[in-house]
Amino acid sequence: xxxxxxxxxxxxxxxxxxxxxxxxxxxxxxxxxxxxxxxxxxxxxxxxxxxxxxxxxxxxxxxxxxxxxxxxxxxxxxxxxxxxxxxxxxxxxxxxxxxxxxxxxxxxxxxxxxxxxxxxxxxxxxxxxxxxxxxxxxxxxxxxxxxxxxxxxxxxxxxxxxxxxxxxxxxxxxxxxxxxxxxxxxxxxxxxxxxxxxxxxxxxxxxxxxxxxxxxxxxxxxxxxxxxxxxxxxxxxxxxxxxxxxxxxxxxxxxxxxxxxxxxxxxxxxxxxxxxxxxxxxxxxxxxxxxxxxxxxxxxxxxxxxxxxxxxxxxxxxxxxxxxxxxxxxxxxxxxxxxxxxxxxxxxxxxxxxxxxxxxxxxxxxxxxxxxxxxxxxxxxxxxxxxxxxxxxxxxxxxxxxxxxxxxxxxx
Amino acid sequence: xxxxxxxxxxxxxxxxxxxxxxxxxxxxxxxxxxxxxxxxxxxxxxxxxxxxxxxxxxxxxxxxxxxxxxxxxxxxxxxxxxxxxxxxxxxxxxxxxxxxxxxxxxxxxxxxxxxxxxxxxxxxxxxxxxxxxxxxxxxxxxxxxxxxxxxxxxxxxxxxxxxxxxxxxxxxxxxxxxxxxxxxxxxxxxxxxxxxxxxxxxxxxxxxxxxxxxxxxxxxxxxxxxxxxxxxxxxxxxxxxxxxxxxxxxxxxxxxxxxxxxxxxxxxxxxxxxxxxxxxxxxxxxxxxxxxxxxxxxxxxxxxxxxxxxxxxxxxxxxxxxxxxxxxxxxxxxxxxxxxxxxxxxxxxxxxxxxxxxxxxxxxxxxxxxxxxxxxxxxxxxxxxxxxxxxxxxxxxxxxxxxxxxxxxxxx
Numbered sequence: 001x002x003x004x005x006x007x008x009x010x011x012x013x014x015x016x017x018x019x020x021x022x023x024x025x026x027x028x029x030x031x032x033x034x035x036x037x038x039x040x041x042x043x044x045x046x047x048x049x050x051x052x053x054x055x056x057x058x059x060x061x062x063x064x065x066x067x068x069x070x071x072x073x074x075x076x077x078x079x080x081x082x083x084x085x086x087x088x089x090x091x092x093x094x095x096x097x098x099x100x101x102x103x104x105x106x107x108x109x110x111x112x113x114x115x116x117x118x119x120x121x122x123x124x125x126x127x128x129x130x131x132x133x134x135x136x137x138x139x140x141x142x143x144x145x146x147x148x149x150x151x152x153x154x155x156x157x158x159x160x161x162x163x164x165x166x167x168x169x170x171x172x173x174x175x176x177x178x179x180x181x182x183x184x185x186x187x188x189x190x191x192x193x194x195x196x197x198x199x200x201x202x203x204x205x206x207x208x209x210x211x212x213x214x215x216x217x218x219x220x221x222x223x224x225x226x227x228x229x230x231x232x233x234x235x236x237x238x239x240x241x242x243x244x245x246x247x248x249x250x251x252x253x254x255x256x257x258x259x260x261x262x263x264x265x266x267x268x269x270x271x272x273x274x275x276x277x278x279x280x281x282x283x284x285x286x287x288x289x290x291x292x293x294x295x296x297x298x299x300x301x302x303x304x305x306x307x308x309x310x311x312x313x314x315x316x317x318x319x320x321x322x323x324x325x326x327x328x329x330x331x332x333x334x335x336x337x338x339x340x341x342x343x344x345x346x347x348x349x350x351x352x353x354x355x356x357x358x359x360x361x362x363x364x365x366x367x368x369x370x371x372x373x374x375x376x377x378x379x380x381x382x383x384x385x386x387x388x389x390x391x392x393x394x395x396x397x398x399x400x401x402x403x404x405x406x407x408x409x410x411x412x
Numbered sequence: 413x414x415x416x417x418x419x420x421x422x423x424x425x426x427x428x429x430x431x432x433x434x435x436x437x438x439x440x441x442x443x444x445x446x447x448x449x450x451x452x453x454x455x456x457x458x459x460x461x462x463x464x465x466x467x468x469x470x471x472x473x474x475x476x477x478x479x480x481x482x483x484x485x486x487x488x489x490x491x492x493x494x495x496x497x498x499x500x501x502x503x504x505x506x507x508x509x510x511x512x513x514x515x516x517x518x519x520x521x522x523x524x525x526x527x528x529x530x531x532x533x534x535x536x537x538x539x540x541x542x543x544x545x546x547x548x549x550x551x552x553x554x555x556x557x558x559x560x561x562x563x564x565x566x567x568x569x570x571x572x573x574x575x576x577x578x579x580x581x582x583x584x585x586x587x588x589x590x591x592x593x594x595x596x597x598x599x600x601x602x603x604x605x606x607x608x609x610x611x612x613x614x615x616x617x618x619x620x621x622x623x624x625x626x627x628x629x630x631x632x633x634x635x636x637x638x639x640x641x642x643x644x645x646x647x648x649x650x651x652x653x654x655x656x657x658x659x660x661x662x663x664x665x666x667x668x669x670x671x672x673x674x675x676x677x678x679x680x681x682x683x684x685x686x687x688x689x690x691x692x693x694x695x696x697x698x699x700x701x702x703x704x705x706x707x708x709x710x711x712x713x714x715x716x717x718x719x720x721x722x723x724x725x726x727x728x729x730x731x732x733x734x735x736x737x738x739x740x741x742x743x744x745x746x747x748x749x750x751x752x753x754x755x756x757x758x759x760x761x762x763x764x765x766x767x768x769x770x771x772x773x774x775x776x777x778x779x780x781x782x783x784x785x786x787x788x789x790x791x792x793x794x795x796x797x798x799x800x801x802x803x804x805x806x807x808x809x810x811x812x813x814x815x816x817x818x819x820x821x822x823x824x
Contacts, residue, residue, distance in 0.1 A: 002589045002622040003532035004680035004688045043483035053476035064465035070666035071455035113701035120415035137700045177414045210414040254482035254707045268416035276416045288549045289525035295666040
């Protein structure tokens with residue numbers, strides 16, 4: 001009899017976006033004349049940079065000609081892309097990362113989901129709260145937790161991110177083996193400074209723990225004192241794996257390209273205490289279960305590192321950051337405490353009431369869709385997330401409407 | 413302490429392609445003037461069909477314009493592609509498969525690798541021998557086997573594919589829960605008829621087993637009595653998951669698109685005997701760990717189903733099949749028993765001696781690279797695989813040289 005992986009049955013169905021969709025649908029049925037502005041889901045809205053479009057065209061032509069056609073590529077990515085990443089994202093910031101420590105993939109979601117396969121089932125895992133649900137669900141599927149009780153799975157150590165710690169969690173009191181961190185954070189928009197990040201690196205070194213560092217939003221950092229990569233912290237290349245993506249930088253959410261850095265010094269251990277290098281292990285995982293990213297997409301990603309590409313990407317991010325500033329300033333002027341919106345496309349708004357109540361207030365009063373913070377974990381209760389990925393027109397209109405609903409007038 | 417998944421350490425390093433590369437490298441160093449013809453790896457050589465190139469161009473333009481830009485798509489693929497697949501690959505052949513039973517992905521390798529996550533650790537698994545190594549390695553990584561002894565992992569039931577059974581394995585004598593089948597087969601090129609396939613479907617129904625049917629090479633079938641899909645067998649939609657790819661049909665090995673069919677009737681069971689639908693479970697897996705295929709690539713895949721696309725793909729496959737015929741006929745005329753090469757791009761040649769000896773004979777004598785059958789499993793010993801993915805010129809030249817080495821003259 002074919003038996004199912006019963007760990008999947010422990011998964012709490014995520015009703016967050018389903019619930020949002022239902023409420024929005026009910027609202028639009030009752031108010032067909034109102035234009036709904038969606039500031040909930042974190043998907044980009046600006047088109048691909050022209051250098052990327054041109055690279056896609058050129059690669060399409062290459063694929064159509066016998067002499068330049070490309071079949072299977074290297075599973076970890078073409079050298080031209082791995083080298084561009086190592087040079088521009090790492091060496092240029094003083095991080096010694098080699099091209100063969102970079103693994104190109106079709107998404108940071110896939111990589112943060114798959115990386116747990118490399119580890120034993122009985123490790124102790126720390127996840128942030130609020131959290132990007134993929135970190136949690138993939139470990140539930142792998143059997144590393146018990147059942148869900150009151151919104152938390154037994155077995156995890158939850159790292160509370162609250163206003164008290166400025167949404168940068170404190171080191172855990174109990175010993176953990178694997179730590180998920182994400183900065184600039186989704187959903188809170190919080191950033192981490194080098195001193196705080198060093199505490200985590202030191203903790204990992206002292207405890208032979210490993211940090212999984214999700215830096216998918218690093219391109220939004222404008223404060224030059226903040227680290228873009230965990231490898232800006234000395235010794236991190238012994239205890240950290242970093243995830244990056246072209247999704248939120250160059251608008252690749254529908255084009256699909258990302259990468260993961262597994263330094264050659266990073267190790268895990270057998271039960272007998274023998275150290276095992278993770279770089280060849282991830283390489284083995286990827287070459288067994290993955291066949292590389294589409295060649296035209298890799299060419300488009302590499303174009304991001306040309307001088308024109310860098311300028312085009314910066315202009316797009318600047319545009320989103322200006323949106324974020326407008327949202328943050330307006331919500332602040334309306335009396336709400338906000339995190340993020342600087343060095344991040346997300347604004348995490350302290351609502352002063354139940355997340356869903358506030359969500360409904362904005363939906364029904366202003367026809368603006370946000371994301372209730374409680375959907376990201378229990379520490380998200382009392383917050384909403386507003387995304388800056390939108391047109392300027394929509395952002396201004398949404399802020400106008402919100403200001404009207406919340407009883408104050410809106411002035412640019 | 414971060415502990416490693418020690419199952420990875422059981423993996424026998426695959427030296428097959430490394431060994432081949434070393435021998436080829438030694439040969440070219442000693443014989444720099446000789447042009448090596450590579451008929452080993454199963455990668456396509458013809459360029460993308462023009463309809464696909466055009467679709468890539470059109471989609472690149474869409475991605476470059478604000479009004480037509482696409483961000484995150486549905487994880488399981490766009491409706492336009494899922495509908496085209498259901499209509500053309502299934503309904504047109506009398507198989508009742510709905511679009512929501514089709515999951516678009518970036519590779520059949522990924523899907524055949526990931527599907528095992530849905531099942532319990534302690535199921536009994538049957539794999540063919542010779543075998544596509546992904547079926548084996550992914551289950552080793554997941555802890556479903558013991559160590560490797562004499563080339564076989566403890567815990568698997570190996571399904572011998574030999575000349576005696578025409579390379580279509582017999583039903584296993586012991587009860588198994590999960591069965592990997594691949595037809596037209598890689599590496600043997602063997603096909604399966606409806607009667608034989610029905611035996612497997614009946615076995616699965618009688619034993620509540622599940623068949624994973626890899627049909628990546630179905631487009632090479634020209635004998636209309638042979639099934640293209642396992643769903644041509646009545647009742648298979650209750651006990652089989654099918655894997656398909658655009659890699660070998662439309663030349664997408666470097667472009668990356670494939671799909672998996674999980675019918676709504678297919679079930680697995682809890683230890684308590686409760687039946688669980690696999691369609692929503694795979695959907696949950698994919699939406700948690702995957703973010704959909706690149707939009708331009710999905711547009712290119714959909715173009716395959718236009719009348720021009722179908723004609724262009726057929727012309728390419730016809731070309732490879734003519735190569736296969738030339739290889740098969742020549743090797744047969746030289747006195748070798750061959751399987752495949754009809755309804756398949758692979759020719760499985762019975763060498764009459766050790767696989768590696770014969771490989772060396774062709775490399776050193778004819779400067780032609782093949783794949784030693786022993787690299788695919790113990791039943792592959794005494795065979796080599798020749799791939800028909802090449803230019804006509806190379807195929808003719810290779811056959812000429814092989815005929816000369818093996819002591820007979822070559823006549824078209």
